[in-house]
Amino acid sequence: MELINLTEDTDWDFIEQVREESGQDPFLCYQCGNCTAGCPYTEFFDFPVNQIMRLLQAGQKETILKSRAIWQCATCEACTTRCPCNIDIAHIMDVLRIIARRENYVSEKDIKKFYDSFLDSLKHHGRVFEVGILMGYNIKSGHLFSDADLGPKIMGKGKVHFFPTNIKGKDKIVSIFEKFKQKRKNRG
Amino acid sequence: MAENEYIYYPGCSLEATAIEYNMSVRLIFKALGIKLVEPDDWSCCGSTPAHSVDHVFAGALAARNLAIVEKMGASTVITPCPACLSAFKKAHLRMVDNEEFKKEVNELLEVPYECGVTAKSVLQVLLEDVGLEAIAEKVTTDFPDLKVAPYYGCIIARPPEVMQFDDPENPVAMDKILTALGVEVCDFAFKTECCGAAFGVVKKKMVNELSSKILNMVLDCGANCLSVPCQLCQQNLDLRQDQINATMHASFKLPVLYFTQIMGLAWGYSPRELGLDKHNVRADHLIRSKRSIEEKRREEEEKAKTKKGKGKKGKVKKKPKAPKTEDKKAETKQPEAKTEEA
Numbered sequence: 271m272e273l274i275n276l277t278e279d280t281d282w283d284f285i286e287q288v289r290e291e292s293g294q295d296p297f298l299c300y301q302c303g304n305c306t307a308g309c310p311y312t313e314f315f316d317f318p319v320n321q322i323m324r325l326l327q328a329g330q331k332e333t334i335l336k337s338r339a340i341w342q343c344a345t346c347e348a349c350t351t352r353c354p355c356n357i358d359i360a361h362i363m364d365v366l367r368i369i370a371r372r373e374n375y376v377s378e379k380d381i382k383k384f385y386d387s388f389l390d391s392l393k394h395h396g397r398v399f400e401v402g403i404l405m406g407y408n409i410k411s412g413h414l415f416s417d418a419d420l421g422p423k424i425m426g427k428g429k430v431h432f433f434p435t436n437i438k439g440k441d442k443i444v445s446i447f448e449k450f451k452q453k454r455k456n457r458g
Numbered sequence: 459m460a461e462n463e464y465i466y467y468p469g470c471s472l473e474a475t476a477i478e479y480n481m482s483v484r485l486i487f488k489a490l491g492i493k494l495v496e497p498d499d500w501s502c503c504g505s506t507p508a509h510s511v512d513h514v515f516a517g518a519l520a521a522r523n524l525a526i527v528e529k530m531g532a533s534t535v536i537t538p539c540p541a542c543l544s545a546f547k548k549a550h551l552r553m554v555d556n557e558e559f560k561k562e563v564n565e566l567l568e569v570p571y572e573c574g575v576t577a578k579s580v581l582q583v584l585l586e587d588v589g590l591e592a593i594a595e596k597v598t599t600d601f602p603d604l605k606v607a608p609y610y611g612c613i614i615a616r617p618p619e620v621m622q623f624d625d626p627e628n629p630v631a632m633d634k635i636l637t638a639l640g641v642e643v644c645d646f647a648f649k650t651e652c653c654g655a656a657f658g659v660v661k662k663k664m665v666n667e668l669s670s671k672i673l674n675m676v677l678d679c680g681a682n683c684l685s686v687p688c689q690l691c692q693q694n695l696d697l698r699q700d701q702i703n704a705t706m707h708a709s710f711k712l713p714v715l716y717f718t719q720i721m722g723l724a725w726g727y728s729p730r731e732l733g734l735d736k737h738n739v740r741a742d743h744l745i746r747s748k749r750s751i752e753e754k755r756r757e758e759e760e761k762a763k764t765k766k767g768k769g770k771k772g773k774v775k776k777k778p779k780a781p782k783t784e785d786k787k788a789e790t791k792q793p794e795a796k797t798e799e800a
Contacts, residue, residue, distance in 0.1 A: 310652040314664050342664070344655035345506060346612035351626045358617070367510050384660045385507035392508075392519070396501045398470040407659060417659055420697055427736040429475045438499045442568050446522065449566045450515045 280329035288326060292365040298355040299323045305349035305359050315339035319349055319359060326362070335370040341378035343367070383410040393447050396437030401430055464583065465532045466494035467523060467546075469539035469689075470502050475697070476539075476689035478733025482718035483538050483580055485732060489596060489725055490588060497526040497535065503545040506656050513552070514559065518566035520549035525571040538580040538718075540614045540688045546577035547620050579614060581687045581717070582623050585631045590638040598726035600640050600754040603744045606720065607646040607681035608632045609672065609695075611653065611688040626650070632685060632717050639724040640754065644681040648672050653694040662698075663705060669694050670706040683713040683744055685720055692716065696738045713741035 289295060299320075306318040316338045317325065325334050334340065340363055349359040369375075376382045387406035391399045408414050424430055437443070464487070472480040487494050504519030524546060527535045537543050553560040554573050564570035584593065610632060615624040624631045629649060636643045651672055654665030673695065676684055686692050695702075696714035703710055714737065722732040723745060734741055749757075 310668055311664070313667075314661075342657075342661070344612075344652060344657060345509070346652035346655065347616040348612065348650075348652070350617045360617075364509055364513075368512055371511065380660045381657070384656075385510055388505070388507040389511070392502045392504070396499075397473070398502045398505075400471070400474050404659060411660075416662075419701070423697060423700075423738045424475065427477075429477055429736060431474055437501055439501070442522070443501055443519075445568065446515070446518050446566045450512065450518070453514075453562075453565070454512075 274328055274330065276328055281331045282329055284331040285326065285329045287369065288362065288365055291369070292358070292362045294358050294362050296323060296326045296357070296362065298357050299327065299353075300355065302354060304352045304354060308348040308352050310346060310348065311339075311342050311344065314342050319343070319363070322363070322366070323357075323359065326366075334366055335373065335375035336377055338377045339363075340366045340370060341376070341381045380407075380411050380413075383407055386410070391434070393444060394436075394440070395434045396440040396443045397435070399431070399434035401432060402434055462491055463493040463495060465497055465527050465530060465535045467497055467500055467503075467527075467535050467537040467542060469537055469542040471689045471693075472538060475693060478736045479538055479689050479692070479716045479718065481731070481733040482716055482722050485722050485727055486584070486718050486725075489722075489727075490592070492588075495530075497523055497530065500526060503542040505541050505545060508545075509548075514562045514566070516545065517549040517552060517559065517563040520545040521553065521563050521571040522567055522569075524550060524575045524577070525567060525569045527575045528572060529569060533574055534576050534578060536578050536580055536583050538687070538689070540579065540611060541690065543577055543579050544613050544620070546575075547622075550575065550577065551620060579623065579687065581614065581631050581635075584721075585635060590634055593635060593721070594638040594640075596725045597639055597751050599724055599748050600751055601723060601745050601748050602754075603747050604683065604720070605642050605644055605681045606636055606683055606685045606715075607644050607676040607679055608636060608649060608717075609646065609676075609684045609686050609691065610649050611686065611691040612650055612655070614687055616650065632687060635717060636685060636720060639721060640751070641720060641724065644679040646675065646679050646681065648675040651675075653691045655690060655694075658690075658694050658698060662701060665694055665698065666702045666705040669698065670702050670708055670710070673699070673702065673708070673710045673712055676712055677710075683715060683741060685715055685717045687717055689716075699739050711739055713737060713739045713744060715741060 285296065301320055301324060303320045306312055306320040309319050312318050322334060322339055343363040345360050345364060347360050353359055384407045387403045387410060388398060390406055391402045404417060408416050468480050484494060500523050502519065503523065504516045508516035508519050550573060553563060553571065610629045615621050615629045616626045618626040633643050652668060653672055654668040658665045684695065692714050699710055702708060719732045719734060729735065729745060
């Protein structure tokens with residue numbers, strides 16, 4: 271078991287940052303483990319979600335932001351629904367993922383690439399173009415033939431469009447992306 | 459907005475891989491005489507990828523659509539997709555609860571959202587606005603072979619403070635609708651377990667493992683197909699079923715139908731109109747045998763009569779001879795019906 275020196279190693283700024291961004295108080299957690307018991311992803315996580323909560327109380331920024339768990343969480347909301355202290359745990363996981371992305375701690379690069387490919391498609395067309403996302407992801411990740419086996423199952427059923435349709439106001443979507451980028455820049 | 463009209467936000471998948479969900483929803487509302495109007499030039503809700511970047515950014519992508527609905531003079535928008543629904547509800551609630559958040563979101567938007575729109579699922583509207591009675595009235599056809607496991611997916615009722623619909627641990631909305639249709643609904647323990655959600659492309663093994671647990675439970679509860687209200691669940695469980703079989707050394711062959719497709723079937727629409735031919739695992743063998751609802755009633759009445767007769771005689775003697783033969787008749791009747799179906 272890893273020993274943590276709580277007097278020296280607690281990053282209080284990090285705890286405060288998560289508390290502020292999520293609007294949740296991590297110190298309400300008394301480690302009952304209900305979140306982990308209901309979490310479908312526990313078997314894949316490097317840290318079960320209750321341990322992420324404990325690490326957060328101990329201000330272990332590096333360990334948390336480097337964990338794979340915060341990326342593998344699918345926001346299924348089981349933890350949030352079942353927390354006896356009404357902590358929105360899924361929202362905290364979301365905030366941790368956001369901070370990890372912002373501070374370049376991405377431990378699950380493929381998941382981030384997939385999300386980026388999704389957002390690229392959204393930005394360029396206003397709606398998401400599934401074939402484009404898959405191709406974009408396959409190129410970005412180097413897994414060129416990921417899901418190629420599904421092709422024959424959906425061809426000829428009117429499910430696949432080879433060319434994206436753009437919405438009329440697609441410049442308004444670009445503007446949301448640009449304004450957001452600017453906002454973040456201003457904040458530093 | 460006219461009374462028999464809804465603003466309907468289909469979401470991106472329903473124009474592509476989940477086209478049959480769109481077809482069946484539209485057909486159902488057409489049959490009910492309710493018009494569906496799409497928000498003018500709607501855009502993607504942002505879904506999971508957006509909220510892993512920033513909440514204000516995600517809020518803006520969702521709220522752009524809510525602002526469009528608001529501008530159309532409507533106070534409700536309905537969507538079949540639980541992910542879009544969750545994005546809309548979260549953006550709306552955060553904007554209502556937090557003035558600063560609202561200001562920040564609106565700064566990214568051309569048309570500000572003033573928080574006047576409630577988002578609801580198609581499932582909720584069918585249950586609450588249309589009602590079980592009206593749904594049952596339209597039933598024309600019975601499918602005696604269908605044994606359905608109602609699978610809701612993770613977020614249609616979770617978390618309860620956000621989704622404000624049905625029971626978060628044991629949702630029953632779809633069970634009620636299916637029962638009103640006369641369909642046999644099995645007691646399914648994994649109603650809200652997660653299928654692997656959006657990780658299908660990136661984390662195949664994870665999705666295959668989670669989805670196989672759900673499919674196993676379907677078999678354990680005695681069902682022969684699933685009914686779903688979520689296109690991502692449908693995709694993971696149906697389109698990826700061969701992948702699941704390969705990775706998990708299984709041999710599932712379980713059709714995954716949208717609940718609106720089952721409604722359409724019971725209302726007498728053809729499988730083709732409802733896009734059943736677009737699934738990977740076909741349900742043909744389960745819907746081949748069908749009877750009219752009058753026929754079903756007649757057969758059930760007859761059955762009840764024989765049972766009654768059996769019961770009366772049973773009171774006189776514990777092991778009467780006559781009812782036994784009646785029993786046999788009833789037994790032989792059933793297999794006959796089954797061979798017809800097969």
